[in-house]
Amino acid sequence: MRRMTWLVVLAALLVAGGFMAAPALSQSKVVKIGDVGSKVGVFEGYGKYQTMFMQMAVEELNAKGGVLGHKIEMISEDDETKPAPAVRKAEKLILQDDIKLLVGAVSSGATMAVMDVTKKHKTIHWNAVSCAEFMRTTKFHKQYFSNQPDSRMQANGLAKYIVDKMGKKVYIFYTDYAMGQSDGRQFKTALEKLGGEVVGVAGAPLDTKDFSPWFGAINQSNPDVLFVAFAGTDSLRLMTQLHSFGMTKKYKLAGIDCFLLQQDLPAIAEPMEGFVQLAHYSPYNQDKAMQAFNERFKKKFGVDGNIMAGAYDGVLFWAAAAEKAKSFDADKVAAALEGMCLDNTHIGRQCVRKEDHQVVMDMHLYQVKGGKNLPIARLEGKDTIGEPMVGKDPVEGFTWEIKKKN
Secondary structure, rough: HOOOOOOHHHHHHHHHHHOOOOHHHHHHHHHEEEEOOOOOOHHHHHHHHHHHHHHHHHHHHHHHEEEOOEEEEEEEEEEOOHHHHHHHHHHHHHOOOOOOOOOOOOOOHHHHHHHHHHHHOOOOEOOOOOOHHHHHHHOOOOEEOOOOOOHHHHHHHHHHHHHHHHHHHHEEEOOOOOOHHHHHHHHHHHHOOOOEEEEEEEEEEOOOOHHHHHHHHHHHOOEEEEEEEEEHHHHHHHHHHHHHHHHHHHEEEEEEEOOOHHHHHHHHHHHHHOOOOEEEOOOOOOOOHHHHHHHHHHHHHHOOOOOOHHHHHHHHHHHHHHHHHHOOOOHHHHHHHHOOEEEEEOEOOOOOHHHHEEEEOEEEEEEOOEEEEEEEEOOOHHHOOOOOOOOOOOOOOOOOOOOOOO
């Protein structure tokens, strides 16, 4: 009888142990995702925060059981802010590490180069910061998705405010590579369509150390507004030099969403005072969803969040689509992403437009005051996204020619 009792107890323990081991067993299955971005150089800050936001998403998802019973593992790579290294790192992540999602890159040139890789290998590709207009037009492929407002969206949202509130005569100064060229083209087009006058345009090479050779032409054109399309350390140097030449007091200034991260503003608060930009994130926005999200990010990392929060959303969208598709297969996940809406993102509700895989979300116009990006207007996503242009040349008919007004 005693022997029988011990056998029953032993059997019960084995059964219980089996049930207890099940979650651990399921968590032994791993699905990998890749993070490609600038870890050094001009755009270092953007790459750093992209990694942080992805890490936060991965940890939150894993705490809830991962995706399809798989623990998510993130692998980060530095693309050196250059297309060639970005391609090599993307190939390595896809072919060697077998990732199912790639987020990146940071620079538009690198992102477009990586798009060729993700298209070739049928890998879900999420863009969280690059804004060249080609990515949802001529470079588009069905595994590519983005919640970064591209140049056309930003121009649609900001140009009207510039013409109505800041001045009609605008000088466009941009970084002379994919991102800046795209921003310059789209803003020139939007401003002229609204009755604004572009009185001058100029591009400076990426990583320019001395911007003063361009200041004479800007002053000679005498604009109401100086629109600047730079990012990272280029922006820091440009604003410092404009301020030293008295030009931040002489002209009203506006620029693109990634001109500077919130973390950079206190160091150059005086030069940036009054600067206007369109963006989808600020820790000083009182939007309830944004405040709750920023509180979680700050608790984890000890700093406020910024526009790189789009990388967090990208991981959440991919995970939700994989669960919906019940598969990590790229075609099935892409199909599940089309038209998908999520309410738990950094800005509340976001929806993926089926036609060009661009996320539709509300954004704000911000103005820098005392080193803080403060909201001055809310813009509905439907008013900025523009019509789908997949396969169409977004620069057809465009000219840099200055159209003088009588």
